[in-house]
Amino acid sequence: MPSPSTIPESVRNLLGYRWREGDNTFERVFRSDPDRQPSHYHIRTGQMVETDADTLSHAEVKALVEEGVFGNLAAIHPRGVSINKHAQHALTDFLGEVYRAWRTYQERLAEIARVSPPVK
Numbered sequence: 758m759p760s761p762s763t764i765p766e767s768v769r770n771l772l773g774y775r776w777r778e779g780d781n782t783f784e785r786v787f788r789s790d791p792d793r794q795p796s797h798y799h800i801r802t803g804q805m806v807e808t809d810a811d812t813l814s815h816a817e818v819k820a821l822v823e824e825g826v827f828g829n830l831a832a833i834h835p836r837g838v839s840i841n842k843h844a845q846h847a848l849t850d851f852l853g854e855v856y857r858a859w860r861t862y863q864e865r866l867a868e869i870a871r872v873s874p875p876v877k
Contacts, residue, residue, distance in 0.1 A: 767820040771852060798845055801837035821848075 800818045819838050822831040826848065830841035 765821075765824040765826055767817065767824045768826055768848070770817065770820075772855060796842055797839045798842055799837055799839050802835070
């Protein structure tokens, strides 16, 4: 499991996807298999998991589990990956907070640029 001060590579990779504020795009990444218990999302081996913006592969979702992103709230099985839906929602919240922080940074930078001369 990664140290608390290090964001795992699999999570950093997700930040490369487009984020759409307000509709929790990444929540759709982990679709629930209707044949399984409702408290977990199941992504079958070889499955592509689509969102309106991008597509994550089973391998990308599996990497999150392998790197311990969900702790013991996820497992890899021969037929796919299972993730506790509340743990996945926590990851979605984290990703949203990162994008909000990035937007705040950009806004602050624009404010500074309005009152400061460019560096030459």
